[in-house]
Amino acid sequence: MIPWPWWVLAFLTLVDLTIRIIAIIVVPRNRRPTAAMAWLLAIFFIPYIGVLLFLIIGNPRLPRARRRKQDQINEYINETSDQLHFGTLRPDAPSWFPPIVAMNQKLGALPISGDNGAHLIGDYQQSLDAMADAIREAEDYVHVEFYILQSDAATDNFFRALEEVAARHVQVRVLLDHWANRWKPRYRKTIKRLNAMGADWHLLLPMQPLKGRMQRPDLRNHRKLLVIDGRTAFVGSQNITDSSYNLRKNIKRGLHWVDLMVRVDGPVVLSINAIFLSDWYSETDEVLSEIDITRAEIGSGDLDCQIVPSGPGYESENNLRLFLELLYAASEKIIIVSPYFVPDEALLLAVSSACDRGVRVELFVSEEGDQAMVYHAQRSYYEALLRAGVRIWMYRKPYILHTKSLTIDDEVAVIGSSNMDMRSFGLNLEISMLVRGEEFVAEVRDLEAEYRSLSRELTLEEWLQQPLRSTILDNLARLTSALQ
Secondary structure, eight states: OOOOOHHHHHHHHHHHHHHHHHHHHHTTTTSOHHHHHHHHHHHHHSHHHHHHHHHHHOOOSOOHHHHHHHHHHHHHHHHHHTTOOOOOOOSOOOTTHHHHHHHHHHHHOOOOEEEEEEEEEOSHHHHHHHHHHHHHTOSSEEEEEESOBOOSTTTHHHHHHHHHHHHTTOEEEEEEEHHHHHTSTTHHHHHHHHHHHTOEEEEESOOBGGGTBOOOTTOEEOOEEEEETTTEEEEESOOBSOTTTTOHHHHHHTOEEEOOEEEEESTHHHHHHHHHHHHHHHHHOOOOTTSOOSOOOOOSSOEEEEEEEESTTSSSOHHHHHHHHHHHHOSSEEEEEOSSEEOOHHHHHHHHHHHHTTOEEEEEEESSOSSHHHHHHHHTTHHHHHHHTOEEEEEOTTEEEOOOEEEETTTEEEEESOOEEHHHHHTEEEEEEEEEOHHHHHHHHHHHHHHHHTEEEEOHHHHTTOOHHHHHHHHHHHHHTTOO
């Protein structure tokens, strides 16, 4: 083998040194320390590949034009909200609650509202059918926005409901995430069915470079919401698809997803509709001025509800800040349900601090994972959580517990699309609903009890018996989870 000339080696050394120096200057700027360190390690150990990856997925924000649209939307919502009355709030709120509400509105623009009704639907097929029944009551419009939307046997009733109202000239608007659906087995059939019914549909965060539509390729719109006539809405964690997601690997392993949706009515429906309208505007540049988001109708209950949008279109991690404030406010009980629990330092500290205060903390996760990297990254935190005093419940396989919820004492609950992981905090567009009212918290508690009965508790003694190879995989996955 002929050795390279000295000047080639000197040039490559200079390039390598230049890359490292530039990386130290550029990478840490406006980036959380863990993410900056992970990127620097990648660039230092595999400089050329690391730089290429950083150029492709190193920017955790949406393009500037999209962020400007979000700013315009927030400004409009703030101006409109100042002139409106969103129901009567429940009395005797705990002292920590109003400041959290104020923070949420400052970050996400949407106000809290009273006089709302909200009820959980914890059965997978029942929630699909309940949404179909609500769609059939539509008179003016139906707004559908889901991360995954597939026409299959389980969702046929949902799609037939859309077809029926569309035939009555009800306007059906649909948003679905591009990357999450494009490679799914039912994508073409789903689009064909939407076209046949006359739905006005668009892809969320499309990766279409030939059309000039580009952003970081792993950004996702992970929201799940449905609005009917501005009077009824659904939010939660469930996608519109069979509980196996129709994926061959899931069917082979016998995996099925466990999820929930919440049916709501009252003034909070206006906020959910505002999220849809903002995403519609972001993707189409169309302002649906005929949709009135200023006329609030009294709901069937007296719950206080606030919608908290989050994602790379915002300057801060709105959902993470909400979770942190609630965790520090808890005095008796915290129950977290999250299929992907990969906390940053702040969230891990908030959970362990709650245990130190004597708060009972429980975490529900799945015994079996569907995404290897996230599954192993999550496992890397189990020992620290167990030693802190967290009780970890593992929902028995072959089911994937996909619900995302947080309950604090008997005061408030948060339901939505957001996991407690780095991706949901920094890369996904999410929707969360904060609910105050002991009757709603009791519904969530009943569901938590059902999950507990179908789970087994992980103990520290059992965890310490993990083989070395599992520990190595967990720790490697933990390092990569910080790449944002």
